[in-house]
Amino acid sequence: MKLTIGHLYPDLLNLYGDRGNIQCLMKRCQWRGIEAETKTFEINDAIDFSSLDIVLLGGGSDREQKLVCSKLKRIREDFRQYVEDDGVVIAICGGFQLLGNYYATDDGVIEGLGLIDLETEQGKGYRLIDNIVLRSDLVSMPVVGFENHGGRTNIKKNKPFGKVIYGSGNDAQSGYEGVVYKNVIGTYLHGPLLPKNPQVCDYLIQKALERKYRKPVALAKLDDTQEEEANAYIYNRFKGKTSRPQKQEQLV
Amino acid sequence: MMLRRIAAVWASKAAAKICKLLGKQGVTWAGKIALMIDPDILSHLAGAVREKIFVVCGTNGKTTTNNLLCAALEAQKKKVVCNHTGSNMLNGCAAAFVLQAGWNAKLDADYACIEVDEASALRIFPHFRPDYMILTNLFRDQLDRYGEIDITMNLVRDAMNLAPGMKVIVNADDALSAFVTMESGNPYVTYGIGEKVFEESINEIKEGRFCKKCGAKMEYHFYHFSQLGDYYCSACDFKRPYIRYNASMIETGDHLAFTVEGRRITANYRGFYNIYNILAAYAAAREAGFALENFQEVLDAYRPENGRMEHFLIRGTQIILNLAKNPAGFNQNISAVMEDKRKKDIIILINDNDQDGTDVSWLWDVDFDRFCADNINSIVVSGIRCQDMRLRLKYVDIPSELEPDVEKAIRERIANGCKNLYVLVNYTGLYSTHNILKKIAGESK
Numbered sequence: 001m002k003l004t005i006g007h008l009y010p011d012l013l014n015l016y017g018d019r020g021n022i023q024c025l026m027k028r029c030q031w032r033g034i035e036a037e038t039k040t041f042e043i044n045d046a047i048d049f050s051s052l053d054i055v056l057l058g059g060g061s062d063r064e065q066k067l068v069c070s071k072l073k074r075i076r077e078d079f080r081q082y083v084e085d086d087g088v089v090i091a092i093c094g095g096f097q098l099l100g101n102y103y104a105t106d107d108g109v110i111e112g113l114g115l116i117d118l119e120t121e122q123g124k125g126y127r128l129i130d131n132i133v134l135r136s137d138l139v140s141m142p143v144v145g146f147e148n149h150g151g152r153t154n155i156k157k158n159k160p161f162g163k164v165i166y167g168s169g170n171d172a173q174s175g176y177e178g179v180v181y182k183n184v185i186g187t188y189l190h191g192p193l194l195p196k197n198p199q200v201c202d203y204l205i206q207k208a209l210e211r212k213y214r215k216p217v218a219l220a221k222l223d224d225t226q227e228e229e230a231n232a233y234i235y236n237r238f239k240g241k242t243s244r245p246q247k248q249e250q251l252v
Numbered sequence: 253m254m255l256r257r258i259a260a261v262w263a264s265k266a267a268a269k270i271c272k273l274l275g276k277q278g279v280t281w282a283g284k285i286a287l288m289i290d291p292d293i294l295s296h297l298a299g300a301v302r303e304k305i306f307v308v309c310g311t312n313g314k315t316t317t318n319n320l321l322c323a324a325l326e327a328q329k330k331k332v333v334c335n336h337t338g339s340n341m342l343n344g345c346a347a348a349f350v351l352q353a354g355w356n357a358k359l360d361a362d363y364a365c366i367e368v369d370e371a372s373a374l375r376i377f378p379h380f381r382p383d384y385m386i387l388t389n390l391f392r393d394q395l396d397r398y399g400e401i402d403i404t405m406n407l408v409r410d411a412m413n414l415a416p417g418m419k420v421i422v423n424a425d426d427a428l429s430a431f432v433t434m435e436s437g438n439p440y441v442t443y444g445i446g447e448k449v450f451e452e453s454i455n456e457i458k459e460g461r462f463c464k465k466c467g468a469k470m471e472y473h474f475y476h477f478s479q480l481g482d483y484y485c486s487a488c489d490f491k492r493p494y495i496r497y498n499a500s501m502i503e504t505g506d507h508l509a510f511t512v513e514g515r516r517i518t519a520n521y522r523g524f525y526n527i528y529n530i531l532a533a534y535a536a537a538r539e540a541g542f543a544l545e546n547f548q549e550v551l552d553a554y555r556p557e558n559g560r561m562e563h564f565l566i567r568g569t570q571i572i573l574n575l576a577k578n579p580a581g582f583n584q585n586i587s588a589v590m591e592d593k594r595k596k597d598i599i600i601l602i603n604d605n606d607q608d609g610t611d612v613s614w615l616w617d618v619d620f621d622r623f624c625a626d627n628i629n630s631i632v633v634s635g636i637r638c639q640d641m642r643l644r645l646k647y648v649d650i651p652s653e654l655e656p657d658v659e660k661a662i663r664e665r666i667a668n669g670c671k672n673l674y675v676l677v678n679y680t681g682l683y684s685t686h687n688i689l690k691k692i693a694g695e696s697k
Binding site for chain 1: 392400401402461462467469610611612613614615616617639640642643644646647648
């Protein structure tokens, strides 16, 4: 079996650690004898979505997102078909925001892909920056990561990725984080997300294989002791505590 | 008023002494207490500096550059105020002046060399206007504090605008630093490495792939490391500026050498990035009017300390302690370690305290796969986030041992290692690890 991962626009969207998600997807395929290949697309490249099994859309600064969004219109229809056809997508941070209709910043509105009915507005006062812990229906382990976003996202009637145990989540109010739509996960979690959450990584791999080979797939078990210990450390450190993101100027 | 100032100085000095007795780094407290008692003390003491005030700003290389500049000025028989330890926020900066003042709250200093945190510059410059700023580079670092590198750039530019007469001595090879400097409108002068040094650049995450001026893609004639190199915009006129202090005929490896203004300069330690530190200090002192005939002597006498390529020899084990706190710095560290062809043990300590940055995602942007070599004897991971570090190495197929207690890790490697040990630590591990090494060195004397 073989999976092809499409890494979208790492030339612009490569904030902290996205490379770790790619590395994790690749390794967890290869350790099981599944062939894995990553295709990198820069901003002016044409993308053949039918050749891709997993799409990773990473995070970037607000300024860089603006540069990306001006180019996104060209791929919007192909991307939508891929998503509607159960294509697997993991969109992190800025990538999560771009899945939605728009991101309204103080400097203007960044138009999104409109693949999922969600919207983001720039928060007042401060960015939501802290470790974060979730419970997600998709996996049995807690989901741990780090969030760092100025935007507050309203996922409307969509299903969230997880319930916030510690941290702020989509908008610091709803108690939920991220979004799940078909085989798309959008989330603010980096850290990076996948290495410390191997079950989320395997969920993506399994969905991608089942879609590609049109049959149920059971992934071989890996020795995840180190992953589980890293995950448990964060979970135990923050569970039961209250996150208080600080105003950035207080830290200066 | 004078009484209040004297009280501030005495209280501050006492606080620093007490912290020292307790084995704690007390500089920040000393500064905080001084400013609480006399909010004007920093502007007053800075105003007493007879000649010029330098600040050193930028992501990496601040402490080494600043200490080198201080050493160069002291070699000219000047009295210099300097925050040697690298406490570079408002309190640490105030402490540098206060602790150097006499018990009568008078300061006797010709120059000040103050390293300043990129974000804190905005809080410090209202107290005094520096004459010069060295801007070393801007890399992604502590994004949990700044949010995004664009925000850091804006903070630095705003600080420059607070001191419009301040001349910026800027690293021309860094497009981000050069852009910020030009955008500020401040007078500036450049230093850099004009020639191509490396045949291939490592596969690093690079900042600023797109022109900050117009948004088009940046092109490079060559890279030195990270985004440093000879850049030009594919669409507009933004490009690497003319280099006033240009280092040429570069040698790098087990020692460093380069030529600037017709002078051959050598240093007996590793780390290509140190060429920038030396060059920046050189350029700054030259700008202030010094001929610097004795600069080589200054370098020869300079001993890296405070965990910047700091050497220890303990029971036959050679130990180098070095700070590695962000991807650009860590990648340069890995280059320096790998230039040593002997067998080696490595201890990596990763903390996630506030001063380190609470987000350790950056570990995945470091090219650790370059540690996959025959001459790596062992890797031990330590510190608060040792498990993240171990996982990071697992995903490039490099096994490591977990030992959260760095003192145990160091003692074990001295006893059972291959006698050549590198200890790479991020910020808050630096002071404690330095003290642990001093302590162990003391025991074996």
